[in-house]
Amino acid sequence: MSKNYEEEIRNMVSDILEIPVEEITPDADFFRDLKIDSLKAIEIVAAFEKKYRIIIPEQDIPKIRNLRQVVEYTAPLKKESHT
């Protein structure tokens, strides 16, 4: 996985959550550790969808709970959307 892509996502999440990049570690749980609510969650999802021109099905959203899972989940979709 590209380190640049992971950093890009980390910065995006940091901007939306308004918390320092350092706190968004690969395994920090968005809901338990970073305390995001439904409003922040939809903001993150919409930002990903807009930037990478992908659609994240609603049923998949609860399964994506940390940065590592975001990268693993979105990387293949991002690749598809550019082919």
Place this chain on the structure above:
Amino acid sequence: MIWDKIKIKSVLPHRDPFLFIDEVIEIDGTDRVVAVTYLKEAESYFKGHFPGNPVMPGVLIIEAMAQASAILFSLDRPEVAKEHPDYYLGKVKSEFLAPAYPGDKLIVESKKVKFLDNAAITDTLVKVDDRIIAKANLIFSIKKR
């Protein structure tokens, strides 16, 4: 008119004097609605905002945009809306370009950006006589009672 006040009240929990949508005049599937708000001279907020120079408070223009967005949400998620949830604004990015005065007819347009069962994002705008007077991106939550 596509929706009258009775139909609007069947979807929105708001009531007078805090119901700001009078009619729905366009519905494009679940992507966009256009609603109307008539600014009556007798509205109580005009008395104090401001004496001798009545203009509609910007926060109430946002409220009208939010109510139009809740109507749009109800079209996209009828199974959620039929439970009569509450709608709470969480984040607003707005721009006000011109005042709204007593007697104006506000055309309130809301477009879907992203909807989930418990949260939604819309892009909205308000026109008076084809002139855009306000724009806003709204993020709101939907909570069961």
